[in-house]
Amino acid sequence: MTILLLADHDGQTLGEATARAVSAARDMGGVIHVLVAGENVGSIARAAATVSGVDKVLVADDPALAHLLAEPVAELLVTLSVDYAAVIAPATSVGKDILPRVAARRDVMQVSDITRVIAADTFERPVYAGNAIETVQSTDELKVITIRSSAFDAAPQGGESAPVESVSLPAKEWKARFESEALTKSERPELTSARIVVSGGRGLGSAQAFETVLAPLAEHLHAAIGASRAAVDANYAPNDLQVGQTGKIVAPELYIAVGISGAIQHLAGMKDSKVIVAINKDPDAPIFQVADFGLVGDLFTIVPELVQALG
Template identity: 45%
Template sequence: MTTLLMCELRDGVFHPAVPRVMTAANILGQDTHVLVAAEPSDPAVARLARLAGVTRVRCVSAAHYRDHGAENLAMLIAQMAVDYRHIVFPATPFGKALAPRLAAMLDVAPVSDVCEILGPDQFIRPMYAGDVLVTLRNRQPVCVMTVRPSAFKPAEALQAPAQIDEAPSGPDMGVSRLLARRLAVGGRPALSVARCVVAGGRGLGSKDNFERLIFPLADRLGAAIGATRAAVDAGFAPHDWQIGQTGQIVAPELYVAVGLSGAAQHLAGMRSAGLIVAIDRDVDAPIVKMADYSLVGDLNVLVPDLLAQLA
């Protein structure tokens, strides 16, 4: 049997999670087809075809797929599902919107948030805010799954181009349409796949302090910026910077936590980080106890001192 991976493509660029999820698909040990809403002649399609493990790129070019609406794409994939043993999505907002809808249409239970693949039908996923890792076995005729991109290294674009063809389009369900899209512009790495993350919490005290301390440190380290839910709720940072059980899941090589205590919901989103550095005034904070290195004291002194050392 074969694996189908759904690719998220925006403005001619595929999401950085796609090569990582491709690595997960390769572990399943089957041929892997990639489905993408684009013309076969699109340069991004040619780049997809070179990713290690891709055996076929299937394109759908009908206009009603271009906004990546879950209703139309789920119906399309459901019609194709008979040819596939696994249907894989990234555990991004895009994938999380599609996978449950498709699973319901196929009358199967989705396997969500997979962080390790032990075999074609055996997976590990977190539960209870990441405090427990469970091993589960899929016994369903088709496995609809979402994969944590941060848990896998990106597949390299080294192989000769795979076959590229046009897949039959389905009907426009007419259930919803895209009215507008607002692009969050920034010069920093994408949070979900960044190698270095600097995260701030409510302990920073204000939006001004968040920007005064977190921004320069992130710029100095070439890092993405994250925030706790408390910091987001307080208006210090936008929602798409939120890390945790109800935000983004990250696994950077370096995670710098500034002014955050380390609530269980936040730790669930970053516990797979490589090296953790905590900067906080509370020596008993969970993040301080979890960290590899801790700087305990006044943030307004420690962060500028750290910046001076990094100069």
């Protein structure tokens, strides 16, 4: 089988989610082609060509693709998909936006957020906020699949370069248009790819506490900062920091949950972390059921002591 993978990128660099999706594609077997869509994305295509396991890179360079709007990218994928047995993408906001359109246009089912490949047509995916694992087998001629990146290791990069080939976006007048974007700039690691994540919950009590209590710990650990939905809803932290079923899925090497009770919604986004440390004054908080290490006590005392111990 031949698989078409939509590359994840920010217009400047290739996202790590692409290399992780390549690992999933390798588990499916067959030939892997990576589609890099965008404007002035030649350097991204060259980076994708060096990911181990990639057999070919297709580049669609067009101003209409500059912001990866779902309408033109889905049209391109539908056009290309007739030559492939599967179209896949990381389960990022872009992949979740585009692939359902492809599945609908091709009149096939989509298998979403897979965490394991059993066979080329059989996959595992979490349901009920991760409390159960569903095995799905697709008999469709075309498989349309999104990949939970945190469930797969990144394919190594820097090997022999795969051939790069240009493809064209169908000529069409698009109904959707890009207006503007507001980007949050931070020196901290990106939340979904960070090795260490420090997350705060409603127990912090204020947005100020995120800066005075949580931020110093994150800086000492060179960690990304996350937040529970309760903290986001209370305006303690911005939406893009939310970890959970309706936020971002993370699986860092170390996850520190500060003042987070451990609602199912939150656990669904972080319970695959390698090591989980929980700090909470309630010894019966559900977060301790998944934590590898737990500290019961006042976070406003414990976290500053940790920061001081880290020097």
